[in-house]
Amino acid sequence: MYNASVHTYSTFFGQCKDLFRNQETLRFLSQSRFDAVLTDPLFMCGTVVAHHLSLPFVFFMRGFGCNLHFSAPQSPSPLSYVPRLFSFNSDQMTFFQRVENALISLLELDYCNVYYAEALKLSSEVLQRDVSLMDLVNSAAIWILRFDFVFEYVRPVMPNMVFVGGINCEKKKPLPKVTFLCLKLYISQ
Template identity: 80%
Template sequence: MTQNYKVVTHPVTQTLEELDNAFREFVTVLLTDKPFPLNAIQAYQVSVEFFSTFFGQCKDLFHSQETLRFLNQSGFDAILTDPFFMCGAILAHHLSLPVVFFMRGLPCNLHFSAPQSPSPLSYIPRTFSFNSDHMTFFQRVENALISLLELDYCNGLYGEALKLSSEVLQRDVSLTDLLNSAAVSIMRFDFVFEYPRPVMPNMVFIGGVNCAKEKPLPKVQNSGFFYIEKAKI
């Protein structure tokens, strides 16, 4: 079998234990049931720490001149990346390459707002509202307030990414600048299981791609079918 890819590694400063601990703390806080707005505040705090820990690998990438030289000289046609940590998006701008996003979603509704896909507040609940698409008047007010705070929220969450991208690209960069240039966004969820909403034509939904291989259904005795049919009659 011909190998069609090459794995290139670069040195990082974080240990695997540090990454594991950051991830466990992040999941623990998100799964702890707390009332609003305490749940949103704690989720924000742990998210900033989580992002800062994992984004250190991106800083290490841009500090590795050997790796950057290899990427510049390889003549790639495009970059395929999950933009959650923004590193691939920053790298695509740095190398002036088209970028394809492969993702489940982004905080602050960025995967819809960056490409200017409408997100009606009347029936599209924001993440930390924990509402459904059937909201009361006051829940819609809460939804609107959360949406107003999202920009500041994500600017704080992705502060280190914005700082690094401005240094690398030598200009002021916003989150929208990093994310709105995707040629295609491959979304790892099924549109029919989400809230109904308008989407942009370059969004492709491939829900189920991450699911484990299904197991065959157990065989059922014929007598069981006869019994069920009789019960229905």
């Protein structure tokens, strides 16, 4: 599953590489004088573009698999009661679960560094300096997180972290009458 996700990432990130090869588009973006970049950092392209254009950027996201959404803005994440994503623990952990939580936290950044290796390579080329994953994400002006604090574990957060859980959900609408008509015709045959 991990290899499949890395392959999918590489496929989508190819579009970002093409963007930086197209000087006309880069010139257009630079001359447009945008105020900021609103991006989902899943593929990191928007983040690299923001750094390239020296623009502030805002993340609109669900979260990283490696807890960067809390460590990059320097939000404390106490391992004693804040479970890591891949631990499947609750906030009521035994001693051994806390040890497991700590070990997972040590491996998370390596996981993300491998996952985002292509983005790090491209950003180092584009920005003409060595760039770490933390360098790319820790200067986000605002983190708009699609978490609902009601469903998350209690944890300290920073002032530039805004929780908007459920913003991408909407009330279900009744199906159009035509759909029911087609269904009745299909069932009667």
